[in-house]
Amino acid sequence: MQLRDHAIYLALTTLIITSCSLNRNQPEDNALREKHRPQFHFSPAKNWMNDPNGMVFYNGEYHLSYQYYPDGNVWGPMHWGHAVTKDLIRWEHLPIALYPDSLGYIFSGSAVVDWQNTTGFGSLDSPALVAIFTYHDPEQEKAGSIDYQTQGIAYSLDNGRTWIKYNKNPVLHNPGIKDFRDPKVFWYEPTGSWIMILAVLDHVQLFRSPDLKQWEKLSEFGVDQGSHGGVWECPDLFPLTVNGTEKWVMLVSLNNGAPNGGSGTQYFIGTFDGITFVNKNPAEKILWIDYGKDNYAGVTWSDVPKEVGRKLFIGWMSNWNYANVVPTTVWRSAMTLPRELKLIETPAGTRLISEPVPELKTLREEKSIREAQTLEGSLDLSSAITSNSQYDLFIAFDPDTNQGFTLELSNAVNEQLLITYNTETNSIQVDRTKAGRHDFSTDFGGVHVVPREIKDPVSTVRLIVDQSSIELFADDGLTVMTELMFPTELFTQLKLHTQENKSLSIEKIEITSLKRIW
Numbered sequence: 001m002q003l004r005d006h007a008i009y010l011a012l013t014t015l016i017i018t019s020c021s022l023n024r025n026q027p028e029d030n031a032l033r034e035k036h037r038p039q040f041h042f043s044p045a046k047n048w049m050n051d052p053n054g055m056v057f058y059n060g061e062y063h064l065s066y067q068y069y070p071d072g073n074v075w076g077p078m079h080w081g082h083a084v085t086k087d088l089i090r091w092e093h094l095p096i097a098l099y100p101d102s103l104g105y106i107f108s109g110s111a112v113v114d115w116q117n118t119t120g121f122g123s124l125d126s127p128a129l130v131a132i133f134t135y136h137d138p139e140q141e142k143a144g145s146i147d148y149q150t151q152g153i154a155y156s157l158d159n160g161r162t163w164i165k166y167n168k169n170p171v172l173h174n175p176g177i178k179d180f181r182d183p184k185v186f187w188y189e190p191t192g193s194w195i196m197i198l199a200v201l202d203h204v205q206l207f208r209s210p211d212l213k214q215w216e217k218l219s220e221f222g223v224d225q226g227s228h229g230g231v232w233e234c235p236d237l238f239p240l241t242v243n244g245t246e247k248w249v250m251l252v253s254l255n256n257g258a259p260n261g262g263s264g265t266q267y268f269i270g271t272f273d274g275i276t277f278v279n280k281n282p283a284e285k286i287l288w289i290d291y292g293k294d295n296y297a298g299v300t301w302s303d304v305p306k307e308v309g310r311k312l313f314i315g316w317m318s319n320w321n322y323a324n325v326v327p328t329t330v331w332r333s334a335m336t337l338p339r340e341l342k343l344i345e346t347p348a349g350t351r352l353i354s355e356p357v358p359e360l361k362t363l364r365e366e367k368s369i370r371e372a373q374t375l376e377g378s379l380d381l382s383s384a385i386t387s388n389s390q391y392d393l394f395i396a397f398d399p400d401t402n403q404g405f406t407l408e409l410s411n412a413v414n415e416q417l418l419i420t421y422n423t424e425t426n427s428i429q430v431d432r433t434k435a436g437r438h439d440f441s442t443d444f445g446g447v448h449v450v451p452r453e454i455k456d457p458v459s460t461v462r463l464i465v466d467q468s469s470i471e472l473f474a475d476d477g478l479t480v481m482t483e484l485m486f487p488t489e490l491f492t493q494l495k496l497h498t499q500e501n502k503s504l505s506i507e508k509i510e511i512t513s514l515k516r517i518w
């Protein structure tokens with residue numbers, strides 16, 4: 001499409017949308033029940049979604065914008081779709097927050113509350129929400145130039161319900177680098193300035209600003225650090241305290257290069273002095289936030305009140321290797337459950353752990369408990385799975401005697417997803433080769449492995465099952481796997497098997513079915 005046609009198209013769509021007050025992403029009654037539609041994970045009512053964007057907490061609401069193509073079920077000209085939640089579980093779909101304009105599509109970015117009115121967009125009494133995002137100019141890209149990604153800002157004075165683009169965008173020009181995107185911004189108290197972390201090809205760059213409008217480059221990190229299996233994207237940088245010591249955590253998504261193929265998110269732990277981030281692990285040490293195939297581009301919420309003290313994360317539950325072809329109609333893609341990130345000290349060093357937010361408990365329905373027992377062979381837990389096949393499973397093992405196990409999720413048509421803890425390799429694996437549809441991509445079926453970082457046997461496992469995903473948290477959130485699945489019928493059966501000729505000492509099993517949110 002020529003730039004002029006594009007502008008006319010945009011003007012027309014904006015006009016139609018404004019005049020009808022039509023919310024194209026608002027679900028109709030009884031919608032959101034399609035086959036494979038997650039029933040307690042966020043998904044857009046219709047059409048394509050990728051990365052989470054603009055995550056900010058303000059006035060009792062957690063905002064979640066997302067990469068959105070409102071006119072189709074595959075990636076296309078990017079907008080920011082928008083939703084809010086008060087409890088991180090139940091979502092309200094809102095109208096599209098940001099539309100493409102003459103500077104380009106709206107790629108990933110973040111949002112902050114401008115409490116001190118550094119931008120002048122709001123006031124001290126009524127601060128503006130400010131979104132900082134990447135403009136991706138498709139016309140310049142087609143014309144063969146490489147400086148088509150710049151950073152822009154927009155603000156909202158009405159709780160994020162409408163957004164006004166800054167009239168002097170872009171605020172950060174492109175220095176002649178093809179991949180220059182995904183700004184994540186935070187307020188750095190010691191210097192009283194905004195810091196932006198930006199993904200730049202094979203590294204990140206840090207910038208500083210007094211007002212979110214003028215940006216000065218501070219430093220670079222990463223060319224010779226961590227994994228470089230693909231281009232770096234969607235970074236984040238934040239402090240967390242462990243045993244009374246503050247450490248800085250940097251998240252960097254990369255595509256390709258994930259441990260089980262395709263898209264994944266690595267992290268670094270180090271120091272930040274307002275200018276430079278220093279990795280405190282050896283440069284070649286690679287740490288992954290999640291070893292499953294389906295947790296990408298995740299970042300954390302801004303402005304969660306300090307007294308709440310939680311670092312809240314959400315990721316896009318897919319993988320660029322097949323995201324555009326997964327077998328869903330009407331919509332495509334969901335987010336992970338919101339998770340709290342924490343640091344812990346382990347014998348292997350400081351590590352990031354993930355836990356689903358406790359608000360998930362508000363969806364709890366029937367609970368089935370099996371008390372301590374020693375198992376040899378198989379334990380059929382299917383009677384605890386209610387007809388919706390949505391549940392939260394928790395198992396505590398006697399860690400001294402755990403000799404491995406397999407959890408089998410299955411249905412009446414012999415499809416099965418297998419989760420196996422292998423003590424010999426000290427790893428957990430998810431086998432989705434027979435877990436239903438995988439004909440849409442040669443990369444989807446397969447066995448995906450997470451190596452454990454601690455030597456003690458697994459003592460706890462938590463598995464959260466929705467219509468088309470599992471989220472596995474072992475070792476209290478140190479060993480994590482998020483995986484999609486597309487069984488042709490629901491997995492209404494669940495069995496726990498011991499390894500051949502071995503027994504398993506179980507302290508407790510709890511299976512709680514979960515209500516739907518829509």
Ligand code: FRU
Pocket residue numbers: 050051067078107108134181182233234297
């Ligand atoms: C990551 C990403 C970002 C980019 C966006 C485009 O999945 O490639 O780097 O901003 O998606 O939709």
